[in-house]
Amino acid sequence: MNITDKKWSSRLLKMAYEVSSWSKDESTKVGSVITTENGSPISWGFNGIPMGINDDVPERNIRPAKYKWVAHAEVNAMDLAPIGDLTNCVMFVTHFPCSTCARSIIQKKIKTILVDENNMPAVMPERWREDTEIAMEMLKEAEIEIIPVRIDLLDNNNK
Numbered sequence: 001m002n003i004t005d006k007k008w009s010s011r012l013l014k015m016a017y018e019v020s021s022w023s024k025d026e027s028t029k030v031g032s033v034i035t036t037e038n039g040s041p042i043s044w045g046f047n048g049i050p051m052g053i054n055d056d057v058p059e060r061n062i063r064p065a066k067y068k069w070v071a072h073a074e075v076n077a078m079d080l081a082p083i084g085d086l087t088n089c090v091m092f093v094t095h096f097p098c099s100t101c102a103r104s105i106i107q108k109k110i111k112t113i114l115v116d117e118n119n120m121p122a123v124m125p126e127r128w129r130e131d132t133e134i135a136m137e138m139l140k141e142a143e144i145e146i147i148p149v150r151i152d153l154l155d156n157n158n159k
Helices: 006-020 073-079 099-107 126-141
Strands: 031-035 041-046 090-093 112-116 145-149
Touching (some): 006 112, 126 145
Antiparallel strands (some): 031 090
């Protein structure tokens, strides 16, 4: 399977959106799926409070407190992967990674990121723009391929 093929990249990004729906963050739901180079899913994650911590405390999911309590989808997917070596893996993510997640992606040697083209740095909310632009610069310098993907979440034909 070619993960950059429109059919498969769309399917795996749709899977990331499904995973994002599990987040209790009412303002921003982010999902991430990690696959092998050939597209076999390895792990997934959504933005949320770490396992074992009570995520039913409303204040923990509201700005600014959530910035201290919530783990990002990309880090959750990497941390929860059943294999430690993610070298050359591919990450599908609903929103462009922040600089903190970019640093972890680089350290894990993930080689490709496919992201919804509607959530690239240039169109991110102003409060995230500078950080995601820095993340983009780091990822490019680390030679990680960034592929914006156009998907239609309502298309069930998977053409």
